[in-house]
Amino acid sequence: MPQQGAARRIVITGMGAVSAAGVGATPLWRAARDGVSCVRPLRSERPYVGRIKIAAQVPDFNPTTHIEAELLPYCDPFTQFSIVAADEALAQAGFERKQVGGPRTAVIIGTGIGGATTIDNNAYLEYKLDGRPDTLTVPRLIPSAAPTTLGMRYGAKGPTFALASACSSAAQAIGEAFEMLRAGRADRAIAGGAEACVINGSIRSWEALRVLTPDLCRPFSQKRNGMTLGEGAAVVILETLEGAQARGATPLCELAGYGTTSDAFDPLRADVEGPSRCMRLALESAGLEPGDVDYLNAHGTATYANDITESQAMRAVFGDAPPPVSSTKPVHGHALGASGGLELVVTISALRDQIAPPTINFLEPDPKCEVDAIPNVARQMPIRVALSNSFAFGGINATLAVRAMT
Known part of the structure; x- marks a missing residue:
């Protein structure tokens, strides 16, 4: 034991x-x-x-x-x-x-x-x-x-x-x-x-x-x-x-860290403090610094207020230059209780193929969402560490950190 x-x-x-x-x-x-x-x-x-x-x-x-x-x-x-x-x-x-x-x-x-x-x-x-x-x-x-x-x-x-x-x-x-x-x-x-x-x-x-x-x-x-x-x-x-x-298995990646928090704020509206603390906890769990993160798969629901709040939370953690971000919900939909799993599969695949997937249907940046949203076209780039965010009604937040095998 x-x-x-x-x-x-x-x-x-x-x-x-x-x-x-x-x-x-x-x-x-x-x-x-x-x-x-x-x-x-x-x-x-x-x-x-x-x-x-x-x-x-x-x-x-x-x-x-x-x-x-x-x-x-x-x-x-x-x-x-x-x-x-x-x-x-x-x-x-x-x-x-x-x-x-x-x-x-x-x-x-x-x-x-x-x-x-x-x-x-x-x-x-x-x-x-x-x-x-x-x-x-x-x-x-x-x-x-x-x-x-x-x-x-x-x-x-x-x-x-x-x-x-x-x-x-x-x-x-x-x-x-x-x-x-x-x-x-x-x-x-x-x-x-x-x-x-x-x-x-x-x-x-x-x-x-x-x-x-x-x-x-x-x-x-x-x-x-x-x-x-x-x-x-x-x-x-x-x-x-x-x-x-x-047993001779070949890992796809290391699940390096996990953070979870509650906003304790509102049944529907998101808060900046809860998600930002959640990402920090995931980094702390993994022994990582914000600068170690190469890519972030966002919760990214495309609702007006939530995208602004998540962008602000990312900037609170990463400063003025958050890592490249994409939301893949326009591809597979918001599958509610399954979304975080689907998005982790995408995040692990991005890590393994060194390709950050795009945020499709993007028209032009919103000045209130100050992130690099990888608009419309995938980006070949080095990815050694990636985060995947999931934020829920009631203010329940979860962030998973994955790292390439060394």
Whole structure:
């Protein structure tokens, strides 16, 4: 048993994704790198009368090609997405299905809502059709369905739980797994986030907040008018460097640091102090200085106030010259509880390929967002250290720091 509190280096040895770019981490990275928007006309199972007609939905997803028939009745789409992403991550890490498990393997999956599709379907059945809920409704809709299903699938018997902190859920899930491994409470972790909430009720609810764009998401740009709702999942495999080396695995990168804070300020509005302190904590956790950061994947929702606040927070940490920044939400949408995971996959890929992805749909700089937003075209550049930000309603902030292997 490792000594509690011992400083251990934590690495990521596998990653998987399901997103509006399709199934796989590679399609997600290619879309982000090449600036290809995966936002499409909204698909809805039932008539939809809302104003917003676009979303970043997973295209042509057939769960029967990825998941056993006997398991599917228990799985809401958010759990289906998490299974597919986790299977990919484990394969890349070089684990057989049950090989990764045991009492020293944790499973932590973040989600903003959980089984939203199941909730929506049963509400329609109850109130519109006066029908009877399916027997497996509750096992499908609970947020813990994703991590417990993964735990059973891989025989992981360590700490297993869902983490719900809105748009910071995936980043916090990965960060808390990192802290668990670093402290010696586990040796491996399956961590990430999943969301499948592009449904009528959810779209209308976000629309009521007036934060959704009817056309193009433009983070940090003049004339930005909101975000596009997305869905998907991203899962990474965390291990101690010692454990990865012992089994001959090749790490993708080091997960070097994690910071999380609360604004304790407002249910909807962001604050500068909370996000800036969060980034500082991630740097401190990693033993890094602000000048060490080469690239930052921003939360970047393209809502007017949030982009200004995040820009101010970055300048509070990095001074007058923050590192180059991009938001990839115009590509894969804002997938809420899954976003931090999808964006970490993009950030790790940027680190590995030495290419910073662009912020697409950019028109012209906003003087109130004084950052280098890598407008419209990817940038080949040295990247040894990168940050990924996730900031949520209620003021919950999370920042992950990744470093190239040395």
